Amino acid sequence: MKLTGAQIVWESLVREGVEVVFGISGGAVIHLYHALPDYPIHHVLMRHEQAAAHAADGYARATGKVGVCMATSGPGATNLVTGIATAYMDSSPVVAITGQVATPFIGKDAFQEVDITGITLPITKHNYLVTDINELAMTIKEAFYIARTGRPGPVLVDIAKDVQAANIEYEYPEEVNLPGYHPTLIGHQRQIKQAAQLINAAQSPLVIAGHGVMLAGAEAELRELMEKAQIPVVNTLLGLSTIPEAHPLCLGMGGMHGEAYANKALQEADLLVALGSRFDDRLTGAVETFAPQAKIIHVDVDPAEIGKNVRVDLPVVGDLKNILQALIPLIEPANHPAWISKIGAWRVESAQRDILEQETDALIPQYVVRHIWHATGGNAIMVSDVGQNQMWEAQYFPHHKPRGLISSGGLGTMGFALPAAIGAQMGKPEEMVWATIGDGGFQMNIQELATVVQEKLPLKMAILNNGFLGMVRQWQQLFFEGRYSGTPLLGPDFAKVAEAYGIPGFTVREKSQVVPVVVQVMATDGPALIDFIIEQEENVYPIVKPGGSIGDMVRRPQPEEVKEGDSR
Amino acid sequence: MRHTLVALMEDKPGVLNRISSLFRRRNFNIESLTVGHSETPGISRMTIVSEGDDTIIEQVEKQLYKLINVTKVTNVTDEPTVIRELALIKVTASGATRSEITGLVDIFRAKVVDVAPDSLMIEITGTEDKVDSLADLLRPFGIREMVRTGRVAMVRGNNGRKKPEIRD
Numbered sequence: 001m002k003l004t005g006a007q008i009v010w011e012s013l014v015r016e017g018v019e020v021v022f023g024i025s026g027g028a029v030i031h032l033y034h035a036l037p038d039y040p041i042h043h044v045l046m047r048h049e050q051a052a053a054h055a056a057d058g059y060a061r062a063t064g065k066v067g068v069c070m071a072t073s074g075p076g077a078t079n080l081v082t083g084i085a086t087a088y089m090d091s092s093p094v095v096a097i098t099g100q101v102a103t104p105f106i107g108k109d110a111f112q113e114v115d116i117t118g119i120t121l122p123i124t125k126h127n128y129l130v131t132d133i134n135e136l137a138m139t140i141k142e143a144f145y146i147a148r149t150g151r152p153g154p155v156l157v158d159i160a161k162d163v164q165a166a167n168i169e170y171e172y173p174e175e176v177n178l179p180g181y182h183p184t185l186i187g188h189q190r191q192i193k194q195a196a197q198l199i200n201a202a203q204s205p206l207v208i209a210g211h212g213v214m215l216a217g218a219e220a221e222l223r224e225l226m227e228k229a230q231i232p233v234v235n236t237l238l239g240l241s242t243i244p245e246a247h248p249l250c251l252g253m254g255g256m257h258g259e260a261y262a263n264k265a266l267q268e269a270d271l272l273v274a275l276g277s278r279f280d281d282r283l284t285g286a287v288e289t290f291a292p293q294a295k296i297i298h299v300d301v302d303p304a305e306i307g308k309n310v311r312v313d314l315p316v317v318g319d320l321k322n323i324l325q326a327l328i329p330l331i332e333p334a335n336h337p338a339w340i341s342k343i344g345a346w347r348v349e350s351a352q353r354d355i356l357e358q359e360t361d362a363l364i365p366q367y368v369v370r371h372i373w374h375a376t377g378g379n380a381i382m383v384s385d386v387g388q389n390q391m392w393e394a395q396y397f398p399h400h401k402p403r404g405l406i407s408s409g410g411l412g413t414m415g416f417a418l419p420a421a422i423g424a425q426m427g428k429p430e431e432m433v434w435a436t437i438g439d440g441g442f443q444m445n446i447q448e449l450a451t452v453v454q455e456k457l458p459l460k461m462a463i464l465n466n467g468f469l470g471m472v473r474q475w476q477q478l479f480f481e482g483r484y485s486g487t488p489l490l491g492p493d494f495a496k497v498a499e500a501y502g503i504p505g506f507t508v509r510e511k512s513q514v515v516p517v518v519v520q521v522m523a524t525d526g527p528a529l530i531d532f533i534i535e536q537e538e539n540v541y542p543i544v545k546p547g548g549s550i551g552d553m554v555r556r557p558q559p560e561e562v563k564e565g566d567s568r
Numbered sequence: 569m570r571h572t573l574v575a576l577m578e579d580k581p582g583v584l585n586r587i588s589s590l591f592r593r594r595n596f597n598i599e600s601l602t603v604g605h606s607e608t609p610g611i612s613r614m615t616i617v618s619e620g621d622d623t624i625i626e627q628v629e630k631q632l633y634k635l636i637n638v639t640k641v642t643n644v645t646d647e648p649t650v651i652r653e654l655a656l657i658k659v660t661a662s663g664a665t666r667s668e669i670t671g672l673v674d675i676f677r678a679k680v681v682d683v684a685p686d687s688l689m690i691e692i693t694g695t696e697d698k699v700d701s702l703a704d705l706l707r708p709f710g711i712r713e714m715v716r717t718g719r720v721a722m723v724r725g726n727n728g729r730k731k732p733e734i735r736d
Contacts (some may be wrong), residue, residue: 118585121586169624180577304631
């Protein structure tokens with residue numbers, strides 16, 4: 001069967017199980033779009049290519065399948081870059097397909113020509129420029145294989161326009177041949193035995209559960225390990241939802257804005273078992289002072305993560321699910337009562353300091369997030385943006401639903417949440433998806449409200465609107481003499497903007513309105529947006545000073561500690 | 569410490585770019601880098617000299633191996649290895665100095681590969697130290713141009729005695 005290059009792309013995508021592609025058409029992908037209507041693939045026309053990449057990423061994170069985005073050459077391709085980098089930092093399986101100018105024009109600075117394989121070289125797991133139609137089908141096959149296997153990541157395939165138009169006899173390859181790519185899946189038996197010995201000997205062990213647990217689908221194994229040996233678990237931001245936070249052994253998030261008791265546990269543990277976490281600086285704080293008493297076991301599918309950021313006593317490289325399955329039978333049941341009761345006491349102290357325990361009529365964001373949690377029963381897929389809103393979501397929405405939190409952890413990309421939530425909702429049409437976004441991040445991809453309407457998505461959007469680029473403002477308040485430079489932020493009336501797109505919009509100014517409006521929105525079939533006008537200068541606590549040790553947290557000032565004249 | 573790494577990679581467009589980009593992006597140092605064909609068609613062989621402590625070099629090896637097109641990475645620093653570099657040196661040579669220069673060339677078992685009325689071109693192969701020494705001795709005569717290939721390295725004898733892949 002003779003097919004055009006464009007038909008080969010779609011045919012190959014269908015073979016890879018792709019059902020949805022997020023993209024924007026253009027001159028260098030016009031052949032691809034011409035062929036598209038003949039294939040059973042739903043194309044979501046986004047309003048910006050950055051959003052297309054985030055949507056593909058959100059789709060991938062919600063479903064575990066490869067997300068696909070598409071853009072034309074030049075500016076279309078460069079607009080993808082932030083989204084690709086976001087997916088790369090968070091090991092998200094995305095395939096980005098871009099059009100390139102026709103082969104004879106490459107290198108001539110042709111109209112809308114850009115070297116997108118050069119540009120994306122350091123932010124993709126791998127990338128390809130296809131200038132020969134004979135290589136097209138194999139390239140697509142390899143791109144999907146690389147994106148989804150081992151440590152997942154984005155792969156970009158740049159296809160010259162003349163390749164899309166050419167004809168060839170089509171045959172989809174069954175196998176890939178990648179002599180330099182063999183992800184290690186089975187853990188080293190001796191290292192697994194040593195890990196068991198360390199765990200069995202530990203007095204105050206602690207598991208760090210990262211995003212890798214989710215990527216490996218090892219949630220059940222994680223739970224079995226921690227319950228068998230009664231080991232408390234601290235999550236990274238992206239590791240939240242891998243274990244229900246209501247679980248007595250779950251300490252929630254650690255790190256810069258982690259729970260004080262989680263950070264104390266990290267600092268006092270005698271053994272850390274890091275599962276699919278890369279010891280990001282937002283978790284470790286100053287590495288010299290991180291977990292000073294602990295031996296560290298690091299289990300990761302990527303050997304290059306071992307020893308990259310912290311010293312590791314015992315590495316185990318391979319697929320986390322496989323490794324835990326081999327490890328659990330070697331673990332002796334244990335209780336660690338002294339260790340667990342010590343953590344329990346820290347927990348009580350933290351709970352007493354919780355702002356939700358304090359009497360206030362102010363509309364505080366923590367209250368909003370907690371009541372979205374109540375209203376949804378915690379069963380929504382939460383997509384958070386970046387900054388204060390992201391930390392409040394992580395702290396006050398106790399996740400229990402696997403893959404229930406989608407957020408840009410590594411790159412910290414503002415503007416991520418709305419398009420990523422669109423992707424998540426496309427991938428999980430039956431689920432309730434909530435996006436919690438600051439007024440800053442929302443204005444970075446606000447144009448995607450049109451996509452929400454176009455796709456008739458029942459997405460719920462909560463804007464935590466404090467009129468500031470809030471996290472930076474908080475740093476300025478705490479560490480830069482209160483000089484609010486470049487952080488006060490003007491925004492539109494978001495409810496009216498929503499209405500203009502045909503989305504019901506609500507503005508909430510009073511604490512008493514939070515629950516009724518959230519409940520009303522939950523009962524709405526279609527999309528809805530709530531603009532919560534929150535306390536402007538509310539802060540995220542605890543906070544570890546930049547460059548500081550996670551053992552040295554700045555806690556929320558208690559009412560009696562607030563100094564005279566303090567604006568709080 | 570200086571480390572010598574030997575990497576094998578698929579001979580595909582952009583591979584050299586991937587490697588140099590990796591060193592820049594991860595803030596690794598490259599002292600020299602040479603690349604050419606290996607014994608296997610379609611596979612290139614690169615010798616990289618990099619300065620750094622053991623932790624950094626371990627990262628260099630692992631990050632190199634992570635590149636999809638790289639098939640094998642070996643750190644040969646502690647192996648019995650033959651190390652060579654080739655240099656071409658164009659040195660000012662008048663009638664009066666020519667014989668003195670060729671004397672030095674003989675001592676170093678180098679070769680004169682081009683003779684012009686006022687200069688000689690010398691080819692030398694050897695370790696970097698040997699090339700440095702000859703260059704130092706020739707400098708007083710006036711080195712007009714010099715090109716050095718950078719280090720190439722190969723482990724002696726039966727290098728199958730130890731599995732060299734970094735994969736575990």
